[in-house]
Amino acid sequence: MYQVKTYNAIVQAGFDRFTDQYQINQTDDADAYLIRSVNLHEQELPQNLKVIVRAGAGFNNVPIDRATANGTAVFTTPGSNANAVKELMVAMLIAASRNLFAAADYAAHNSGADISKRTEHDKTKFNGQELLGKTLAVIGVGHVGSLVANAASQLGMKVVAYDPYLSSDAAWRISTDIHRAKTLATALKKADYVTIHVPKNEETTGMIGAKAFAAMKDGVTVFNFARGGIVNNTEMLKALDSGHAKGYYTDFGSDEILNRKDVIITPHIGGSTGEAETNGAVQGAETIMDYLETGNVQNSVNLPNLQAPFGTPYRITVMHQNIPNMVGQIATILANANINIENMSNAAKDKVAYTIIDVKHLQKQDANIIDQLNAIQAVYRARLIKK
Numbered sequence: 001m002y003q004v005k006t007y008n009a010i011v012q013a014g015f016d017r018f019t020d021q022y023q024i025n026q027t028d029d030a031d032a033y034l035i036r037s038v039n040l041h042e043q044e045l046p047q048n049l050k051v052i053v054r055a056g057a058g059f060n061n062v063p064i065d066r067a068t069a070n071g072t073a074v075f076t077t078p079g080s081n082a083n084a085v086k087e088l089m090v091a092m093l094i095a096a097s098r099n100l101f102a103a104a105d106y107a108a109h110n111s112g113a114d115i116s117k118r119t120e121h122d123k124t125k126f127n128g129q130e131l132l133g134k135t136l137a138v139i140g141v142g143h144v145g146s147l148v149a150n151a152a153s154q155l156g157m158k159v160v161a162y163d164p165y166l167s168s169d170a171a172w173r174i175s176t177d178i179h180r181a182k183t184l185a186t187a188l189k190k191a192d193y194v195t196i197h198v199p200k201n202e203e204t205t206g207m208i209g210a211k212a213f214a215a216m217k218d219g220v221t222v223f224n225f226a227r228g229g230i231v232n233n234t235e236m237l238k239a240l241d242s243g244h245a246k247g248y249y250t251d252f253g254s255d256e257i258l259n260r261k262d263v264i265i266t267p268h269i270g271g272s273t274g275e276a277e278t279n280g281a282v283q284g285a286e287t288i289m290d291y292l293e294t295g296n297v298q299n300s301v302n303l304p305n306l307q308a309p310f311g312t313p314y315r316i317t318v319m320h321q322n323i324p325n326m327v328g329q330i331a332t333i334l335a336n337a338n339i340n341i342e343n344m345s346n347a348a349k350d351k352v353a354y355t356i357i358d359v360k361h362l363q364k365q366d367a368n369i370i371d372q373l374n375a376i377q378a379v380y381r382a383r384l385i386k387k
């Protein structure tokens with residue numbers, strides 16, 4: 001029986017996906033975590049924890065290096081909430097171009113006998129612009145950014161995308177109408193609207209800072225529905241105060257940007273639709289079961305992709321450092337125990353490598369083989385999976 005611990009609101013559809021080999025509880029000794037935005041940086045990871053699945057996209061709440069050192073695979077549920085964010089972004093683009101929040105706020109407080117006269121007089125304050133023909137820069141065109149870029153293009157906007165790490169899968173999703181910029185500054189240069197859809201990491205923290213604002217034209221509106229900190233709030237406020245920027249729309253509030261008419265903040269609701277939460281929970285449950293029961297890896301944050309058909313009664317998986325002679329040491333331990341290897345595959349991603357070994361026969365005396373593999377200094381975790 002595998003133990004799954006959850007954090008945050010995981011919808012029932014995800015729990016329903018687990019077979020009766022899984023128990024969902026709040027144990028301190030979980031095999032798997034199914035989480036959303038909980039901050040795991042402050043927490044110890046149990047030694048038994050083999051997999052963390054973040055139901056959603058952003059994994060900056062997970063201590064990846066510590067997870068790796070603990071032999072814990074980390075996954076997200078790619079694309080599960082991308083459409084939800086796209087629809088919110090379309091709403092925000094329209095809200096920004098038509099001054100919707102200010103107009104609605106005015107109307108909500110406009111009352112009295114001469115309401116109609118006053119409305120007709122005051123409504124010019126809320127005159128907007130159309131999105132048609134305006135330029136949108138999309139920074140990061142992965143699952144969310146590509147949908148936003150395509151939707152904006154369908155609204156008649158000129159769209160410029162910047163993504164130096166664009167995967168070939170993502171490239172397939174992007175309309176041929178989207179212009180690809182070679183540098184961030186080129187993408188920003190002509191944009192009336194700028195939207196950010198990159199993960200938060202060392203490289204992207206503050207990437208929309210003084211230099212980026214200097215590259216933007218006057219009157220720009222900035223959207224950050226990716227993560228707080230990717231846009232430098234101090235520089236954002238400078239740009240608003242000087243009139244260089246017209247507005248800032250973000251899903252990530254913080255004290256310094258509160259109580260301003262030109263800053264619209266939503267409470268991290270980008271992925272908060274029933275559909276997205278169901279996608280994430282179901283995809284998350286399936287990812288946990290697949291990894292625990294087959295050891296196959298697809299789209300992990302800290303492990304290389306590696307999948308092999310599981311056609312033997314036993315499979316040994318080893319997560320280890322990507323250094324010379326690891327496969328040799330693993331094979332030697334098996335050879336010394338007289339265990340015949342049916343299939344063996346290995347792949348690496350940065351400093352981490354992963355090996356899958358399929359075995360037809362194991363004897364009772366082979367029980368300590370996993371202990372021997374785990375005793376290799378550069379092994380993070382070895383596991384035996386029985387079919």
Ligand SMILES: NC(=O)c1ccc[n+]([C@@H]2O[C@H](COP(=O)([O-])OP(=O)(O)OC[C@H]3O[C@@H](n4cnc5c(N)ncnc54)[C@H](O)[C@@H]3O)[C@@H](O)[C@H]2O)c1
Nearest residue numbers: 057058140141142143144163165166198199225226270271
């Ligand atoms: N507001 C919300 O509720 C919400 C919902 C979903 C995602 N997000 C955030 O949005 C981010 C993107 O989500 P996604 O599903 O599109 O992820 P994704 O991994 O599919 O796409 C991210 C893209 O950013 C690109 N990228 C990485 N570094 C870059 C850089 N320095 N410059 C330009 N491009 C860069 C990558 O190549 C990739 O194409 C997530 O990491 C998460 O933080 C927020």
Ligand SMILES: O=C(O)[C@H](O)COP(=O)(O)O
Nearest residue numbers: 036037055056057058271
């Ligand atoms: O990165 C994500 O997937 C979004 O920010 C959604 O986060 P949530 O699952 O905590 O709503």
